[in-house]
Amino acid sequence: MTHEKPQKTDKTKAKGESSAPVAGRLQVIPDTQSRVLIRWLWHDYLQAHLGYVVIALVLMSLEGAMLGALSYLIKPMFDKVLVAGHSDALMWVALAVFGVFSLRAIASFGQRVIMSRVGQKVSAKLQGDLVAHMLTLDGRFFQDNPPGTLIERTRGDSSAAATVWATVLSVAARDMVSLVSLLVVAISVDWRWTLIAVAGAPLLALPIHVLQNIVRRTSRRARAASARVSTRLDEIFHGATTIKLSGTERREADRFEGEINEFVDEQIKSVAGQAGIPALMDLVAGLGFFGVLLYGGQQIIEGTKTVGEFMSFFTAMALVFEPLRRLGNVSGAWQAARASLERLYAIFAERPAITSPAKPAPLPVPAASADIRFENVEFAYADAPVLRGTSFTAEAGKTTALVGASGAGKSTLFHLMTRLADPVKGQITIGGLATTRLALAELRGLYSVVSQDALLFDESLRDNVLMGAEVDEAQLHAALKAAHVEDFISTLDHGLDTPVGPRGSGLSGGQRQRVAIARAVLRNRPILLLDEATSALDAQSEKIVQNALESLSKGRTTLVIAHRLSTIRNADKIVVMDKGRVVDEGTHDELLARGGLYADLYRLQYSDGRTVIDGSLSKSGPHRPQGETGEEAKETGLLAATSRMFGNMLGLFGRTKD
Ligand SMILES: Nc1ncnc2c1ncn2[C@@H]1O[C@H](COP(=O)(O)OP(=O)(O)OP(=O)(O)O)[C@@H](O)[C@H]1O
Ligand SMILES: [Mg+2]
Structure with missing residues (x-):
């Protein structure tokens, strides 16, 4: 109007x-x-x-x-x-x-x-x-x-x-x-x-x-x-x-x-x-x-x-x-x-290119039993091709892991699934129905996402976990416990009501990540997308949170992106990506036996079970967000609120600022 x-x-x-x-x-x-x-x-x-x-x-x-x-x-x-x-x-x-x-x-x-x-x-x-x-x-x-x-x-x-x-x-x-x-x-x-x-x-x-x-x-x-x-x-x-x-x-x-x-x-x-x-x-x-x-x-x-x-x-x-x-x-x-x-x-x-269809179709099968298929998906940011004909299936109720070098296009797959962007060619289907035929709100409502750069708002820890959800204290605490947020609440001045600072700058990288996981746990949707969700945690916390995520993924269609291959070993299927294409898929053992890119990656990371090099840490993961969100100038008021909102919009789309 x-x-x-x-x-x-x-x-x-x-x-x-x-x-x-x-x-x-x-x-x-x-x-x-x-x-x-x-x-x-x-x-x-x-x-x-x-x-x-x-x-x-x-x-x-x-x-x-x-x-x-x-x-x-x-x-x-x-x-x-x-x-x-x-x-x-x-x-x-x-x-x-x-x-x-x-x-x-x-x-x-x-x-x-x-x-x-x-x-x-x-x-x-x-x-x-x-x-x-x-x-x-x-x-x-x-x-x-x-x-x-x-x-x-x-x-x-x-x-x-x-x-x-x-x-x-x-x-x-x-x-x-x-x-x-x-x-x-x-x-x-x-x-x-x-x-x-x-x-x-x-x-x-x-x-x-x-x-x-x-x-x-x-x-x-x-x-x-x-x-x-x-x-x-x-x-x-x-x-x-x-x-x-x-x-x-x-x-x-x-x-x-x-x-x-x-x-x-x-x-x-x-x-x-x-x-x-x-x-x-x-x-x-x-x-x-x-x-x-x-x-x-x-x-x-x-x-x-x-x-x-x-x-x-x-x-x-x-x-x-x-x-x-x-x-x-x-x-x-x-x-x-x-x-x-x-x-x-x-x-x-200006009109958005990504909108709900005029007549949205309902999901033909219950979300919990809907396979997600990428069919020959091509995508480019501006003119640079990122995906060049990607096809694979993430089976309903199973865990599918996506691995590949930095810049291979893994996070982009998540953006396309959630329709933050649309493919140039090909399509993504859920339960056989193209994502573009679902109402946008319904589509996005299917997912709990932990994205690569967990974005926190300048509100209390509680509000950051709830994100407007109306749940009782018991549910909130269950989520906090599962994501191991409870471990550090007691160290904060006002517990759950402590403000986390602009973009969460008052928390450590690993703490921010756990808050993001708690959000996803609380959101409790049929499809779980985890993009480097535990990359900022120390080995011990990672193991514990990993267990929590594994139990969360039971009965849910889960897609996991991880550089640390130990964390996806148990996935039902591992999809190996290289330069915007799927080059191999199978279980951990099958891929190792086949001796392709995955086996190379694995050998590079683990020699006699010891970590030699971790490809993720030098470029993405915990270090990048800190550059942006470390000790930031304290901002207050309307300008800060607006800035935060636009900054976060940017983050949602996965743009890195530096
Ligand atoms: N917003 C953007 N605008 C332009 N190019 C982008 C944008 N986001 C990503 N890219 C490019 O798309 C390619 C794939 O990016 P993507 O984030 O999907 O990689 P990734 O596999 O998730 O990498 P990483 O493991 O480092 O997270 C990269 O080459 C990157 O330069
Ligand atoms: Mg990524």
Whole structure:
């Protein structure tokens, strides 16, 4: 309902943009018409506050009209009171002036409070919608748009978009009414004077048009630079440990300075452009006054006009320039905000490629007895092929292990099964039904996943295990016990209620992994996916947790990825992968007897039962996450929450950040 406008109007354009070869980055739809943007903003966000907006408009008009009233009162003030010396007129003129100011004060106060209230609500809804919408988008979107950029969209662009309409409306109501009422007063004094005063105005059309274009261009660049600044900050603060250990503090600080300076340069240009418009108007105003003074002054000297008339006119014209200046400003402000609106609109126009089918089919067999088959699956991230025709079956209720060198495409198989990405060719079936025919929520609901980089949220340990599940204490404790989380709870200050820090940085790598396992145990779904689930544990804990996982996998279709081959020895089937293809499959003993890649890997790892080398530890496993999540800068508040969320989205898709 809310985002139907972007969807309909610009769908094709946005699609074309997003699949552009330029690293797939989200491209701004250039020059989305102002009309379209205004209609969207009005329809989806402002209309709901129609009542308040109308009241604000009335108050604004009142505020505007008071300027006209004031300039009108100047005439009797001079002619009746000051020049003619009628003391009986003194009181009513003074009271009227006071009344005008009082009304203006009340109207202005009420209008501002209402407008900021509506503005904040609109901004909040816009941000809420934006985040909800972005969470429906594919992993690719989060890969192409780093967290910093998305934070900038959510915070910066939304507030720019939500405040501009207040400026536009107040100009439309208050300043237009001021302008008209002041012009009426001026014309009522002398239409010829008025004509002379505004004769220069048409000269402004061309330079204002040029300035507007400059403002729009520079604002766009400023917003893009601002997004880069946020990205840099996000990476610096998340990578503080890595930066320190590699001694690149100066380099990072310099890079940041470079980005912020670029932003500032564009921002200055944009503001200069915006300021140029009222400045031009002042020049033309000066010319107008010059003409009126020469012509009108002569008339007063000759006695055909009174001083009061002249002062009234002069006041009206002097007051005209303030609303006129704001009117000039509004186009600049709109052009600046338009850059933000276009970006937001472009995001709302993005559609996920991975969606539920229009008519989802039910799983034909109970999930517990559904085989999972990969049928000639091909897959590529961008253009680099990762899977080149992978076929194998993971039998229902059995444990299937996936082994192969780092980068062979094992984790990718999990991403495809859970539809974080879709194959380019071939299909994956569950119980004979293609995964694409199941409702997305139902499909993902089939799995308990322990992924390679266990991502924890900056909440309590309890919330991290529960992940919104509603279970009783007994079930929770059973899961904690099975995953050996209980072993370290007592060492934490507040036990289960201890906050785990941003991305779980308050826990060790092995502790984080056990929390992830506890989540999976508690989730209790028919299919279990374990990607290097115990790689960060010491040998002893690993053995214990391994046993727990083995008992968990009883009766469940389980797929295990492991580099340490000892942990998958007992699997019902081992699938050996090499460069995106299945090169062998069988049980441990069969594979060893056959003497292929698996036997080589095994011999490399175990010589006389002793570990010689562990291929996993140098590249993946426990060391990588620590670089990202070690002692991170403590973040708090909204920005941190947004950053965390986008960071975690990224993690879900398996993108590694460094
Ligand atoms: N998000 C991504 N974008 C681009 N390429 C990616 C992405 N994720 C993985 N790849 C590439 O896909 C290939 C397979 O990655 P995958 O994570 O499936 O390997 P893996 O077998 O799980 O390796 P490991 O044992 O190290 O976890 C790698 O060559 C990697 O460079
Ligand atoms: Mg992997």
